[in-house]
Amino acid sequence: EVQLVESGGVVIQPGGSLRLSCAASGFTFDNYVMHWVRQAPGKGLEWVSLFSGDGNIHYADSVKGRFTVSRDNTKNSLYLQMNSLRVEDTALYYCVKDKGARSSWFFDYWGQGTLVTVSS
Amino acid sequence: DIQMTQSPSSLSASVGDRVTITCRASQSISTYLNWYQQKPGKAPKVLIFAATSLQSGVPSRFSGRGSGTDFTLSISSLQPEDFATYYCQQSYSTTQFTFGPGTKVDIK
Secondary structure, eight states: OOOOEOOOOOOEEEEETTEEEEEEESSGGGGGGEEEEEEETTTEEEEEEEEEEEEEEEEEEETTTTEEEEETTTTEEEEEOOSSSGGGGOEEEEEEEEEESSSSOOEEOOOOOOEEEEOO | OOEEEEOEEEEOTTTTTOOEEEESSSSSTTEEEEEEEEEEOOOOOOOOOTTTTHHHTTTEEEEEEEEEEEEEEESOOOOOOSSSEEEEEEEEEEEEEEEEOEEEEOOO
């Protein structure tokens, strides 16, 4: 059974830094594209970042230069380093597995999310 | 960037109704279009991928159509468990993925 468990969400002040983690199990982690997708309270879904199995990395324009995605295939884990946080980064952050390996196909498994609140 | 729009933004329907949601892309995305269902307090779940393919385990009352810029998600006979918010998402651009704003389906 595929499981994705996010952690690291907290209440943090604007300008702060935070690292989210996602522990994956139930599939061969290094074979698949992994994403971070966020959802602000009461709002829609926003794609944040991807890290493919062969090392390609991409970011949404809204987080480029502030967020860094990484993965440790030996620990079956995905990470999101978030710097220079803004109030508008407040959201539930989902770790998402893609059906695809080298490129995205569709998002087939989602974690339950970890809540990041940026507030003074 | 490819922009996605959905209509309507919300709709009220009764159990047994046929429901159709429309998604439009700002440029042609071939059939790189996926549909997700999200219930309150839950993570989204994929229903349809590649515009028309039903994800394993999803009831056959869900169907998708379209290519290019115009797509639809239909529910042939709405069931109580189908009341949720539905999002379309393009995967044509492999560096910037975008979702539609969502369509909330609630009980009339």
